[in-house]
Amino acid sequence: MRHPLAALLLLIAGLPLLVTGALALGALFDAGAWQALAQEPQWPRALALSLWTGLASTALAWWATRALLAQAFVQQRLARLLRGLPAMLATPHAAFAIGLAFLLAPSGWVLRALSPWLTGFDFPPPWPTTQDPWGLGLIAALVLKEIPFLLWTAATQLQRDDVRQRWQAEHALAQTLGYAPRQAFDRVVWPQLAPRLTGPLVAVLAYGLTVVDMALVLGPASPPTLAVLAWQWLQDADPATNAQGAAAGGVLAFAVGVSVALWRAGQALAARHTRRGSGARGRTPAAGPVHGSRGAWLLVAVYAAVLLALAVGSVAGVWPFPALWPDTLTLQAWASVWASRGTVLTTLGLAVASAALALAWSVAWLEAAPRRWDAALRPLLYAPLVLPAVLWVVGLYSLALWLRLEGRWPALLLAHTLMALPYVLLALAPAYTGFDPRYRAISDSLGRSRAHFLLRIKWPLLRRALAASAAVGFAVSVAQYLPTLYLGAGRWATVTTEAVTLAAGAQRSLTSAYAGLQFVLPVLGFALAAWVGRPRRFTVAPT
Amino acid sequence: MTLSVHLDTLGSAQRTLLRDLRLAVPPGAVLTLMGPSGSGKSSLLAAIAGTLASVAEGAQALRFKGRIHLNGVDLTHTPTAQRSIGLLFQDPLLFAHLTVAENLLFAVPPGPRAQRQAAVQQALADADLTGYGERDPATLSGGQRARVALMRALLAQPRALLLDEPFSRLDAALRDQFRAFVFEHIRARGIPAVLVTHDRADIADPARVLELPHAG
Numbered sequence: 001m002r003h004p005l006a007a008l009l010l011l012i013a014g015l016p017l018l019v020t021g022a023l024a025l026g027a028l029f030d031a032g033a034w035q036a037l038a039q040e041p042q043w044p045r046a047l048a049l050s051l052w053t054g055l056a057s058t059a060l061a062w063w064a065t066r067a068l069l070a071q072a073f074v075q076q077r078l079a080r081l082l083r084g085l086p087a088m089l090a091t092p093h094a095a096f097a098i099g100l101a102f103l104l105a106p107s108g109w110v111l112r113a114l115s116p117w118l119t120g121f122d123f124p125p126p127w128p129t130t131q132d133p134w135g136l137g138l139i140a141a142l143v144l145k146e147i148p149f150l151l152w153t154a155a156t157q158l159q160r161d162d163v164r165q166r167w168q169a170e171h172a173l174a175q176t177l178g179y180a181p182r183q184a185f186d187r188v189v190w191p192q193l194a195p196r197l198t199g200p201l202v203a204v205l206a207y208g209l210t211v212v213d214m215a216l217v218l219g220p221a222s223p224p225t226l227a228v229l230a231w232q233w234l235q236d237a238d239p240a241t242n243a244q245g246a247a248a249g250g251v252l253a254f255a256v257g258v259s260v261a262l263w264r265a266g267q268a269l270a271a272r273h274t275r276r277g278s279g280a281r282g283r284t285p286a287a288g289p290v291h292g293s294r295g296a297w298l299l300v301a302v303y304a305a306v307l308l309a310l311a312v313g314s315v316a317g318v319w320p321f322p323a324l325w326p327d328t329l330t331l332q333a334w335a336s337v338w339a340s341r342g343t344v345l346t347t348l349g350l351a352v353a354s355a356a357l358a359l360a361w362s363v364a365w366l367e368a369a370p371r372r373w374d375a376a377l378r379p380l381l382y383a384p385l386v387l388p389a390v391l392w393v394v395g396l397y398s399l400a401l402w403l404r405l406e407g408r409w410p411a412l413l414l415a416h417t418l419m420a421l422p423y424v425l426l427a428l429a430p431a432y433t434g435f436d437p438r439y440r441a442i443s444d445s446l447g448r449s450r451a452h453f454l455l456r457i458k459w460p461l462l463r464r465a466l467a468a469s470a471a472v473g474f475a476v477s478v479a480q481y482l483p484t485l486y487l488g489a490g491r492w493a494t495v496t497t498e499a500v501t502l503a504a505g506a507q508r509s510l511t512s513a514y515a516g517l518q519f520v521l522p523v524l525g526f527a528l529a530a531w532v533g534r535p536r537r538f539t540v541a542p543t
Numbered sequence: 544m545t546l547s548v549h550l551d552t553l554g555s556a557q558r559t560l561l562r563d564l565r566l567a568v569p570p571g572a573v574l575t576l577m578g579p580s581g582s583g584k585s586s587l588l589a590a591i592a593g594t595l596a597s598v599a600e601g602a603q604a605l606r607f608k609g610r611i612h613l614n615g616v617d618l619t620h621t622p623t624a625q626r627s628i629g630l631l632f633q634d635p636l637l638f639a640h641l642t643v644a645e646n647l648l649f650a651v652p653p654g655p656r657a658q659r660q661a662a663v664q665q666a667l668a669d670a671d672l673t674g675y676g677e678r679d680p681a682t683l684s685g686g687q688r689a690r691v692a693l694m695r696a697l698l699a700q701p702r703a704l705l706l707d708e709p710f711s712r713l714d715a716a717l718r719d720q721f722r723a724f725v726f727e728h729i730r731a732r733g734i735p736a737v738l739v740t741h742d743r744a745d746i747a748d749p750a751r752v753l754e755l756p757h758a759g
Binding site for chain 1: 589592593594622623624625626627628629630632634636638639640642649650652677678679682695696698699701
């Protein structure tokens with residue numbers, strides 16, 4: 001064995017991943033479950049809703065990302081577009097859905113702002129603006145949440161100096177051939193960028209088709225999406241119903257596979273069309289002051305409104321309908337959060353431990369594993385990102401049962417660490433593998449040991465990337481809903497499970513408080529990471 | 544202290560870069576290696592330094608077959624950290640999180656604190672950089688950074704020095720200065736050195752030039 005450490009690491013992470021995946025897929029070989037599912041009248045409609053919300057949200061997010069990028073690229077304002085991204089990315093899906101629900105609800109800020117002067121309402125209308133049967137609220141939330149993610153992954157490509165310079169040159173060249181700036185972007189830059197976003201796009205599509213926590217808050221209720229239906233069945237006391245839930249998870253996995261294949265076929269067709277082109281040059285906008293990107297502002301405004309709604313909601317006391325501001329403010333909700341501070345401690349403990357484990361594993365792996373091994377492992381690592389969560393937790397639960405850990409803290413830690421691992425590795429790998437190998441050669445040639453090199457040179461130089469990827473792991477753990485509830489057997493509450501559970505009830509202030517915490521904790525994590533990773537301040541200023 | 548390389552083959556499984564090469568560099572002399580891009584110049588340096596693994600990372604693994612002797616001692620299988628062979632690259636590669644003095648201190652072998660500090664101060668003085676010790680390396684000029692990089696390599700008390708196009712990033716005037724500075728230090732130390740370059744003006748000793756052929 002030429003790489004004993006790498007082999008050991010592979011075993012540590014690969015085995016639970018493989019076993020979980022195998023157990024999850026194994027649950028699908030249950031003929032009874034499939035028969036039960038076939039007789040269940042709700043699921044075809046639920047599947048249709050899942051496909052509709054997943055595909056529509058992905059298509060809209062993809063289109064909006066392209067439009068925002070085109071505008072920013074043409075106007076050379078990419079850096080400005082990306083400034084607000086970190087906070088948007090740090091906003092957990094569930095917290096965003098809850099905040100958006102409060103905005104859109106019949107008693108939410110949107111209608112309050114328009115009442116009674118425009119609408120004439122003195123009472124909240126009985127409209128199904130959240131949990132609408134068409135899934136429009138869910139689609140809106142998904143689109144708004146996925147745009148920052150797609151923008152960010154595109155930005156990591158566009159911000160590489162070599163790539164950006166070449167594309168800018170090609171973009172300019174296309175304009176010398178008479179193409180309008182936007183046309184030149186569509187014909188030259190986007191076709192090169194889009195294929196590089198396939199991975200993130202598959203993740204977005206899979207997420208949209210299988211999301212549970214957002215759908216519980218904003219999605220249609222009767223029938224719900226298939227993921228929510230499967231989740232309800234999984235929580236049933238009857239094992240036969242549980243098996244039916246796993247089978248529904250299998251249907252979802254299949255739906256994801258088919259959707260990805262269809263999407264890629266459609267994209268290939270569109271790409272062929274673009275390559276041939278009509279030769280139309282597009283219209284060059286008249287010279288003059290370029291207007292700022294309204295789309296980007298809208299995105300920022302929605303996020304700000306959502307966070308403000310959570311903040312105000314958490315301290316709102318009496319708040320009669322058309323009033324824009326609560327009559328009384330109260331800290332009652334925060335007092336009850338404080339009273340059950342064990343919830344916050346559980347969240348923090350799990351997040352710190354799983355982020356630390358995932359980071360330690362990722363560093364050791366990137367340090368010890370040959371590149372070929374790393375490339376081979378990646379598809380397995382991404383399984384938790386692409387497999388429907390409702391199916392994944394079935395495998396995790398079987399694994400926990402087998403280890404006799406169900407309902408216990410180590411089971412939660414295992415689940416959170418496995419979920420955090422791919423994200424941490426994804427966040428760390430570019431900086432870590434991009435580290436100039438000549439530093440190692442220099443350190444070696446100066447007679448220093450490998451440990452000395454790692455502790456004194458490499459890790460200090462990579463401090464920023466290490467801290468940032470730990471914060472990513474922390475944020476992923478905080479946001480976990482399904483694994484926490486399912487593996488904890490309902491015995492462990494985190495801010496996320498509390499927020500989503502409370503969202504179904506009427507306690508606006510307490511829900512807002514937990515959803516707010518769900519946002520605040522990862523943001524604190526990222527802030528701490530930024531502080532830890534800040535560049536060294538040298539005492540002697542340049543003269 | 545003579546550096547001698549007895550190379551049978553150097554290359555990947557698919558492609559042999561170099562074969563059947565002998566070279567011997569006496570103390571204080573600089574052998575200049577020239578040749579077209581991809582002829583294996585830098586890989587040869589990496590083989591001598593024992594850093595082939597880091598060069599080939601990601602691409603095809605490079606294998607070296609042959610022997611490397613320094614002062615009669617076979618170093619072929621000695622880890623880089625124990626070879627006492629210094630390296631200088633195109634870029635100065637100063638560690639960005641350390642001050643100039645800390646960069647130099649990193650290279651000084653263990654010993655009494657005061658003695659190590661004194662070695663650093665002496666090196667700063669030799670490089671005409673007295674008083675620059677506490678500076679952020681990023682605030683130095685290109686020529687100053689290059690001198691620090693050389694001083695760092697020398698502070699580890701190498702018994703041979705390998706120079707991988709160390710002058711190519713400097714502009715013409717600086718280049719002449721720094722070249723003279725490097726050669727002077729090599730002569731003063733009496734250690735053998737191998738220099739890889741594209742530029743005939745860099746040749747240290749016209750009697751010691753090795754032109755590598757196209758890889759084939």
